[in-house]
Amino acid sequence: RTDEFAEALGFKRERLYVKFDEGSLTGTFKDRGAAVVAQLVAEFNRDGYKFKALGGTSTGNLASAIPAAADKIGLKSIVLVHDAHLSEESALVKKAMSFGAYVLVVMHLIQNSMT
Numbered sequence: 001r002t003d004e005f006a007e008a009l010g011f012k013r014e015r016l017y018v019k020f021d022e023g024s025l026t027g028t029f030k031d032r033g034a035a036v037v038a039q040l041v042a043e044f045n046r047d048g049y050k051f052k053a054l055g056g057t058s059t060g061n062l063a064s065a066i067p068a069a070a071d072k073i074g075l076k077s078i079v080l081v082h083d084a085h086l087s088e089e090s091a092l093v094k095k096a097m098s099f100g101a102y103v104l105v106v107m108h109l110i111q112n113s114m115t
Helices: 003-008 030-046 062-072 087-098
Strands: 053-058 076-082 101-106
Touching: 030 053, 030 062, 053 062, 062 076, 062 087, 062 101, 076 087, 087 101
Parallel strands: 053 076, 076 101
Antiparallel strands: none
8 A cells, every 4th residue: 555645636634555576487467376386386386286297378478487487486387379470589588488387389379370
């Protein structure tokens, strides 16, 4: 809450909240969802499950959010990326790999793979 800021803007106290996402691991809003999944997996593992990795498909920022979240809880990560998203010297793959991801580049539309 930011009561003083709310008053300065003409709002009532206790009615204004500010979300600050600048401290995320990869600098994207996808970090929040990946962190929630990672937390759930960590809880499952504490309850006796034996998950060893997080994985997913991505055409953008989720490709780095998944491995960043996995690394934070000590798991490996696997990310599938479509080959059409590999411009700019594979920046997407490089960023995912910088967080320890095993990256699979698929030569097929990801949307077709999920049906």
